[in-house]
Amino acid sequence: MLRVQRHGEATAIIEVFSALHGRHAGVVRGGASRKMAATLQPGAQLDLTWRARLEEQLGSFTVELLQARAGGILGDRLALAALNAICALCRYALPERMAYPGFYSQTAQLLDQLGQPGWLRMYAHWELHLLDTTGFGLDLQQCAVTGAQDGLAYVSPRSGRAVTVAGAGAYADRLLALPPALIDENAGFDVIQLRQALHLSGYFLHHWLAESTGRPLPEARARLVTQLDTA
Numbered sequence: 696m697l698r699v700q701r702h703g704e705a706t707a708i709i710e711v712f713s714a715l716h717g718r719h720a721g722v723v724r725g726g727a728s729r730k731m732a733a734t735l736q737p738g739a740q741l742d743l744t745w746r747a748r749l750e751e752q753l754g755s756f757t758v759e760l761l762q763a764r765a766g767g768i769l770g771d772r773l774a775l776a777a778l779n780a781i782c783a784l785c786r787y788a789l790p791e792r793m794a795y796p797g798f799y800s801q802t803a804q805l806l807d808q809l810g811q812p813g814w815l816r817m818y819a820h821w822e823l824h825l826l827d828t829t830g831f832g833l834d835l836q837q838c839a840v841t842g843a844q845d846g847l848a849y850v851s852p853r854s855g856r857a858v859t860v861a862g863a864g865a866y867a868d869r870l871l872a873l874p875p876a877l878i879d880e881n882a883g884f885d886v887i888q889l890r891q892a893l894h895l896s897g898y899f900l901h902h903w904l905a906e907s908t909g910r911p912l913p914e915a916r917a918r919l920v921t922q923l924d925t926a
Contacts, residue, residue, distance in 0.1 A: 697782040699735040701727045714799040718789045721745050721756040737782045738764040738806050774810040776922040777818050783915035788829050798828045816884040819892035831903040838862045871895050886926045
């Protein structure tokens with residue numbers, strides 16, 4: 696689940712991300728009650744049935760909780776900030792009712808891993824997958840100048856293509872740093888590496904994705920970056 700919003704005294708409108716129907720909204724009767732509060736949490740895995748008279752209507756959901764995620768990371772401020780950023784970026788970037796089964800699977804795997812060993816690297820790659828899913832993918836396979844696949848160290852802010860040290864030459868200070876761990880699974884990865892990785896993906900989220908939508912990125916991602924600065 697991505698978001699819950701109170702609608703009247705006892706009803707709530709929720710937004711979810713599903714494998715077959717993408718980002719989808721619907722009404723939950725009784726969704727504003729205390730009984731449903733533990734079920735309708737961001738990041739929760741839900742079993743849903745959607746009903747509406749017409750396809751274009753908002754419709755309503757019947758909901759059953761399969762897995763709660765937020766409660767398991769309440770003591771981990773960084774992981775909780777990441778969960779909120781994931782939900783906010785999905786709502787921001789994904790068009791309504793368009794299926795992305797591959798990206799859905801990656802998102803579910805990341806949510807399951809939050810707070811566990813390896814989740815920092817998974818989140819860094821998730822933002823790159825988000826860019827790719829929305830049509831703004833980077834090319835980190837080979838140097839845009841020399842064609843070399845080894846020694847990649849930078850990314851061009853104009854093309855989103857990787858560049859080696861040799862290929863960068865005197866223009867290195869105009870390029871974005873490429874953290875080794877994004878292209879080498881054996882490279883170490885920690886909070887510092889995640890900060891560098893999010894600086895890279897954040898540039899393209901701001902200058903490519905956000906400019907295409909005409910809307911600023913959600914505050915939840917900025918809060919994640921702030922949390923990283925204090926971690």
